[in-house]
Amino acid sequence: MRKQSEEQDLSRNIFHGPNLGYVLEMYDQFLEDPSLVDEELQAYFKENGSPVALNENSYIQKGNTPVTIEGTNYSKVIAAVQLADNIRIYGHLAANINPLNDREKDTNRIELETYELTKEDLVKIPVDVLIPNSPPEVTNGFEAIEYLKKMYTKTIAIEYAHVHNQDEKKWLKNYIESGILDKTVTVDQKKALLNRLIQVEGFESFVHKTFVGQKRFSIEGLDTMVPLLDEIIIAAVGKGAESINIGMAHRGRLNVLAHVLEKPYEMIFAEFQHSPSKDLIPSEGSLGITYGWTGDVKYHLGADRKLKKEDTVNARVTLANNPSHLEVISPIVAGYTRAGQEDRTKSGYPKLSAELSLAIMIHGDAAFPGQGIVAETLNMSQLRGYHTGGSIHVIANNMIGFTTESFDSRSTKYASDTAKGFEVPIVHVNADDAEACLAAANMAYEYRSKFGKDFVIDLIGYRRFGHNEMDEPMVTNPKMYTIINKHDNARTIYQNQLIKEGVITADEAAELRESFQQRLQKAYDTVPKADKDPDTLMNPPQKVIVPLTDISTSVGIDRLRKMNEDLLTWPDGFNVFKKLEKILQRRQEPFTKDGKLDWAHAETLAFGAILQDGVPIRLSGQDSQRGTFAHRHLVLHDEKTGEELTPLHHIEDANASFVVYNSPLTEAAVVGYEYGYNVFSPETLVLWEAQYGDFANMAQVMFDQFVSSSRAKWGQKSGLVLLLPHGYEGQGPEHSSGRMERFLTLAAENNWTVANLTSSAQYFHILRRQAAILKREEVRPLVIMTPKSLLRHPLVSQPVREFTEGQFQPLLEHNELGQNHEKVERIVLSTGKIGIDLIERAAKEENLDWIHLIRIEEIYPFPIDAVKEIIARYPQLKEILWVQEEPKNMGAWTYVEPLLLKLAPEDIEIRYSGRRRRSSPAEGDPVVHKKDQTRILTEAFTRK
Numbered sequence: 001m002r003k004q005s006e007e008q009d010l011s012r013n014i015f016h017g018p019n020l021g022y023v024l025e026m027y028d029q030f031l032e033d034p035s036l037v038d039e040e041l042q043a044y045f046k047e048n049g050s051p052v053a054l055n056e057n058s059y060i061q062k063g064n065t066p067v068t069i070e071g072t073n074y075s076k077v078i079a080a081v082q083l084a085d086n087i088r089i090y091g092h093l094a095a096n097i098n099p100l101n102d103r104e105k106d107t108n109r110i111e112l113e114t115y116e117l118t119k120e121d122l123v124k125i126p127v128d129v130l131i132p133n134s135p136p137e138v139t140n141g142f143e144a145i146e147y148l149k150k151m152y153t154k155t156i157a158i159e160y161a162h163v164h165n166q167d168e169k170k171w172l173k174n175y176i177e178s179g180i181l182d183k184t185v186t187v188d189q190k191k192a193l194l195n196r197l198i199q200v201e202g203f204e205s206f207v208h209k210t211f212v213g214q215k216r217f218s219i220e221g222l223d224t225m226v227p228l229l230d231e232i233i234i235a236a237v238g239k240g241a242e243s244i245n246i247g248m249a250h251r252g253r254l255n256v257l258a259h260v261l262e263k264p265y266e267m268i269f270a271e272f273q274h275s276p277s278k279d280l281i282p283s284e285g286s287l288g289i290t291y292g293w294t295g296d297v298k299y300h301l302g303a304d305r306k307l308k309k310e311d312t313v314n315a316r317v318t319l320a321n322n323p324s325h326l327e328v329i330s331p332i333v334a335g336y337t338r339a340g341q342e343d344r345t346k347s348g349y350p351k352l353s354a355e356l357s358l359a360i361m362i363h364g365d366a367a368f369p370g371q372g373i374v375a376e377t378l379n380m381s382q383l384r385g386y387h388t389g390g391s392i393h394v395i396a397n398n399m400i401g402f403t404t405e406s407f408d409s410r411s412t413k414y415a416s417d418t419a420k421g422f423e424v425p426i427v428h429v430n431a432d433d434a435e436a437c438l439a440a441a442n443m444a445y446e447y448r449s450k451f452g453k454d455f456v457i458d459l460i461g462y463r464r465f466g467h468n469e470m471d472e473p474m475v476t477n478p479k480m481y482t483i484i485n486k487h488d489n490a491r492t493i494y495q496n497q498l499i500k501e502g503v504i505t506a507d508e509a510a511e512l513r514e515s516f517q518q519r520l521q522k523a524y525d526t527v528p529k530a531d532k533d534p535d536t537l538m539n540p541p542q543k544v545i546v547p548l549t550d551i552s553t554s555v556g557i558d559r560l561r562k563m564n565e566d567l568l569t570w571p572d573g574f575n576v577f578k579k580l581e582k583i584l585q586r587r588q589e590p591f592t593k594d595g596k597l598d599w600a601h602a603e604t605l606a607f608g609a610i611l612q613d614g615v616p617i618r619l620s621g622q623d624s625q626r627g628t629f630a631h632r633h634l635v636l637h638d639e640k641t642g643e644e645l646t647p648l649h650h651i652e653d654a655n656a657s658f659v660v661y662n663s664p665l666t667e668a669a670v671v672g673y674e675y676g677y678n679v680f681s682p683e684t685l686v687l688w689e690a691q692y693g694d695f696a697n698m699a700q701v702m703f704d705q706f707v708s709s710s711r712a713k714w715g716q717k718s719g720l721v722l723l724l725p726h727g728y729e730g731q732g733p734e735h736s737s738g739r740m741e742r743f744l745t746l747a748a749e750n751n752w753t754v755a756n757l758t759s760s761a762q763y764f765h766i767l768r769r770q771a772a773i774l775k776r777e778e779v780r781p782l783v784i785m786t787p788k789s790l791l792r793h794p795l796v797s798q799p800v801r802e803f804t805e806g807q808f809q810p811l812l813e814h815n816e817l818g819q820n821h822e823k824v825e826r827i828v829l830s831t832g833k834i835g836i837d838l839i840e841r842a843a844k845e846e847n848l849d850w851i852h853l854i855r856i857e858e859i860y861p862f863p864i865d866a867v868k869e870i871i872a873r874y875p876q877l878k879e880i881l882w883v884q885e886e887p888k889n890m891g892a893w894t895y896v897e898p899l900l901l902k903l904a905p906e907d908i909e910i911r912y913s914g915r916r917r918r919s920s921p922a923e924g925d926p927v928v929h930k931k932d933q934t935r936i937l938t939e940a941f942t943r944k
Contacts, residue, residue: 077129079115080122080141084130084148086110088173089161091152092428097460099432100399100483110149131177151176155430156440162420168451172425175446181439190503193434196227196259197491198512203258203265206520211272213470217299219252220464222396223490224437226252228459229260229360231441232392236358237307237315239449243340245680246319247333248362249326250299251396251463253319261303261319265523271298275528292712293538300324302714320676321714323705327371330361331669332706334377335676337388344616344657344684348649354389354452362394365415366401376669378422381454385620385661386673390448393419393456397431398463403476416458424454431461434494462487540712540749543777547861548753553768553807555609560803561591563608566651570636577639584633596797599787600631602760604648605803606767607634610685611654615771619660620674621689621723628691628725631791634660667698671722675706678720682779685771686720693724693738693785694921700742707781708746719779721770726756726785727833728885728933730926737886737921740859743783744895747860754860756785756832756892758795759812761802762857769808785832795836810863811856813870814839818852824874828940829867829900830883831856831892838883841937851941859892862899871904879909883940885933887918913939 029036030045037045086109093106108114112122125141127134131148138147152158160172175181185193200223207216219225233244248256257263270277302321307314318336322329340357342350361377368374380386395416401409412418416426425447429440437459444455462484466473473481488496498504568587570576576584589595597605607617622628625635636645648658663670671688678686690696696703703722710716724738743754757763766782773779790796812835818824828851830838835855842848854870856863871877880900884891893912900910913936915922923929 076117076121077125079117080125080130080145083110083112083115083117083145087145087148087152088176091149092157092159095153095157095428096155097157097428097430097458098399099430099460100462100480100487102480102483110153112145133174134177135179148177151179151181154436155433156181156436157428159414159416159420159426159428163423163425165423165451168425168447168453171450172447175443181436181443183439185435185438187503190435190498190501193227193438194491194494194498194504194509195512196230197223197434197494198509198516199259200226200255201489201491202513202516202520203255206517206524207254207268207272208469210269210524214272215299215468215470216254216272217250217252217468218465219255220489221398221462221484222252222431222459224431224434224461225362225394225396225459226255226259227434228394228437228441228457229256231438232358232360232445233260233307233317235442235445235449239445240355241358242315243337243357243680244315244317244360245333245336245340245357246317246360246362247322247329248319248396249322249329249364249367250324251364251398252362253299253322256319257301257303261305261317263303265520266526268298269524269527273527274530274534276531280527292710292715293540294712295538296321296323296713300713321710321716323713325701325705326364326367327373328668328672328701328705330363330374330377331380331672332676332679333359333361334380334386334388334391335673335678336680337391338386338673339677339681339684341388342657342681344681345655346657347611347651347654348646348657349659350616350657355449357388358448359388359391360394361391362396364401365395365397365399365406366404366409368393368395368415369410369412369418370401373668373672375418375421376664376666377673378419378424378454379664379666380669380673381422383661383664385659385663386670387452389452391454392444392448393424393454395456395458397458397460399460400463400477400480402467403471403473405477405480414458416456419454419456422454424456426456426458428458428460431459432490432493434490461490464489541777544711544750544780546778547750548769548773548778551769551772551807553765553772554805555605555768555803557800557804559609559612560605560800563605563612563651564588564591567604567608567647569650570645570647574636574643574645575638575640576636580633580636590800594799596794596799597760597764597803598631598797599760599763599791600627600633602764602798602803603632603767604634606764607648607658608651608654610768610771611648611651611656611658613771614656615774616656616681616684617658617687618674618677618684619687619689620663620670621687622663622665622691622695624689625660625662628689629788629791667695668702671696671699671702672706675702675718675720678718679710679716682717682719683774685767685774687723688720689723689786690725690738692735693726694734694736696722696724696738697734703743703746708743708751711751711780712749717779718781719770719774721767721782721784723784723786725788727788727790728922728929729789730923730929730933732924733920733922737890738785739890739921740785740886740892741890741894744860744892747895750780750861752781752783752860753858754783754785755858757787757857758790758832758835758855759798759802759857760796761798761806762808762812764803765806765808787833790833790836793836795839808857810858810861811854811866814842814853814855817842817848818874820849821873822876823849824852825850825876825878825943827852827854827870827874827877827880828883829854829856829880829896831859832885834883834885834936837933837937838940841941845941848941850943856892856896859895862896864899864903867900868903871908877908879911879944880904881911881913881940883936884912884914885936886921887915888912889917890921 026037026041027045034042090109094110119142122142122145123140127138127144130141130144138144158176160169163169204218204220236244254268258268267277267280270280300323302319305317320329320333337357337359341352341354344350397415399406419426427440429436440457444457447455495509499506587601590597626633674686674688707720726738728736747754755766770782838853882893884893
């Protein structure tokens with residue numbers, strides 16, 4: 001039996017909206033045969049009769065309440081309802097949202113004639129049929145239709161038909177139809193808004209005439225983006241936000257830096273003039289700007305502004321550093337935001353509060369549909385490991401990308417249509433209507449605050465100049481720019497509006513503009529002269545150069561034993577899958593017998609010890625909870641209930657959070673997200689794991705533009721860990737290689753560590769070392785080529801003493817060889833899995849006193865001194881042979897060859913053994929792979 005409120009909801013739902021015609025058809029079927037109709041409608045029809053019934057007095061019956069209508073019929077009511085709902089769905093097509101007004105509006109779906117309706121027909125229909133809870137000034141059906149047209153076809157228009165959730169859809173409809181978007185703006189607010197537009201325009205015009213021909217990617221044509229951002233920030237801070245994180249490309253970036261981030265005009269002008277600008281950073285100011293040593297162009301730089309309220313710092317606004325690849329900043333800003341929302345100081349899952357941090361992502365109109373990382377980021381927005389309580393997206397819509405107009409850059413009507421697939425509401429707003437832009441900002445934040453979901457503001461404007469200020473757009477876009485050249489800017493339009501309203505006089509407006517220009521000139525006059533002799537060495541600071549040595553990473557036996565017991569003790573009633581339980585219980589053997597710790601066991605104990613040291617951990621990747629190779633099992637599942645258990649949440653003395661998330665099938669966005677999370681939460685050990693090493697291919701832009709170079713460009717530190725399964729097991733080209741060569745090509749200035757490990761203890765120690773440096777100046781990312789077949793290999797598994805003693809070693813020697821210093825003629829160097837293959841092959845060979853095997857565990861920075869010391873031991877040494885599985889143009893060879901040539905004496909030959917140069921990383925045939933692998937190993941032990 002339904003509750004009364006549910007019956008009322010059903011009545012409302014079927015009496016209004018596009019369902020009405022369908023329900024009338026169902027009623028006809030009900031009269032013919034009740035079994036043709038579902039039980040809920042049967043019950044309603046039995047109790048109430050027709051949802052819309054005409055009697056001899058011509059009335060509509062709604063439930064049990066008759067509403068009189070003179071001389072109407074079913075078809076007119078249904079047509080009116082259809083018209084009303086089509087205005088809601090398609091009104092944006094007829095809206096005044098294009099400031100250039102150079103596109104035809106589609107009004108056909110919202111005209112009375114299309115539905116064979118007249119004003120006389122509509123006057124007879126009650127308002128409540130078309131607009132439930134209608135405003136008091138709307139008194140009949142015709143006025144209701146006119147009111148809906150007004151609400152849905154002005155300079156702000158909404159699309160929400162694609163939103164499936166009924167509560168959200170109802171809220172959005174009521175928000176529009178209640179008239180909140182037309183809320184009165186006070187005189188003081190109008191004056192403040194005009195003053196903001198004067199600052200935005202005045203800054204651009206000053207730069208334009210002062211630094212002629214220099215690139216700035218001006219905001220002009222989208223000037224209202226700055227007050228729109230102001231409004232969102234004010235709303236967020238009012239709800240308790242402690243951080244607002246903005247990501248945007250270069251269009252309008254300098255203006256946002258100057259006004260939203262309050263970067264001093266002097267600093268910006270100094271960068272234009274190529275003057276020393278670091279001296280202009282306020283020593284006690286609210287702005288935080290960091291520089292690397294090689295730097296970046298001014299329109300890629302970020303900044304950090306502290307907002308003050310009553311002399312108390314309660315929030316900060318961050319504009320993320322962003323290279324030229326436009327949309328890649330979006331997932332990074334999402335990562336910032338999630339980190340800003342979490343409390344990681346307790347064991348277990350971090351406590352999450354979405355109001356503490358907000359992400360604002362500013363997109364280009366060509367880039368939003370054009371770059372897949374936008375869809376990747378939208379897809380992450382509601383996933384438990386990645387949601388941030390809703391991001392606000394602003395499309396800075398110039399209606400052009402470089403020289404490409406929208407008809408050549410997307411297959412959809414709107415730039416925002418990508419968001420529809422993720423049920424994100426979209427507001428299109430004319431960038432020339434400043435007050436409408438503020439209304440859009442408030443709606444976006446209120447929706448986000450209520451529903452915790454993303455919202456898109458499609459800010460439709462234009463681009464005053466070419467792609468940059470040296471371009472002449474009339475060459476490629478003459479029709480558009482003929483209109484633009486005659487079009488008043490947003491400041492002029494709003495100023496004229498306020499003069500007409502009597503809010504301000506023309507003289508007062510002119511005085512405001514002149515005063516601001518004087519302020520800019522004064523700032524420019526303080527800028528130092530151009531630096532005629534800039535530093536070209538640009539050396540990194542000493543703290544970056546120093547090697548990572550003398551860091552204690554061992555853990556006492558009692559502590560390891562107790563932790564291991566905690567990890568293997570599960571709550572009463574929790575049913576671990578029996579086969580898995582047996583496997584996990586074997587992890588007792590290293591502490592009770594003479595067993596060894598394999599790779600995954602070592603990793604779990606490293607994580608546990610790190611948590612006990614108070615360092616939070618976040619690990620994500622495809623299948624990372626279990627591990628791609630069924631080796632990890634950090635999250636257990638009750639085989640009867642499916643309930644999850646994370647044993648690392650239950651170890652004694654852990655005082656930091658731990659999470660491991662199975663990520664979406666997305667590499668670029670997830671790596672960007674984890675990088676951003678790590679930058680914003682530098683105390684956290686953040687790890688991303690590729691399912692196979694080659695999956696990193698799809699995140700290469702993140703490695704190139706952020707992880708490897710962010711510190712040199714922007715002074716932005718990161719301790720992100722990348723786990724890339726790598727090793728040749730005959731699984732074909734891609735599932736063999738993590739593309740080690742790419743990371744080594746990018747290696748310089750101690751920007752990261754690249755390791756290829758062959759020991760579970762080495763893995764334990766390098767993770768502990770990484771956690772130890774997170775808050776130090778020496779912090780840097782860590783790239784590990786992790787194993788696949790070696791995960792359970794007995795030569796990789798290590799006894800407990802290797803964990804309770806020592807620390808990470810950049811190279812390992814095979815101590816069963818090389819003991820007779822007078823006989824060794826060949827040193828075989830290798831890294832990773834093939835080093836274990838060489839040890840296994842050596843066990844089958846005889847008379848190997850002439851050879852020594854060394855495994856390079858840390859390829860970058862390369863252990864030059866340690867290798868030199870080993871070479872010096874052997875007076876009869878004739879050659880150094882580098883052995884690798886990868887083709888000669890891949891793997892580590894191209895990186896290590898010049899190093900070996902430099903460090904070895906001239907009479908020692910440097911040789912290579914491995915696959916020949918190839919375009920593909922590996923063979924596709926496992927039989928061919930095995931044969932070639934055997935050849936490589938044979939060469940290593942064959943005397944010349």
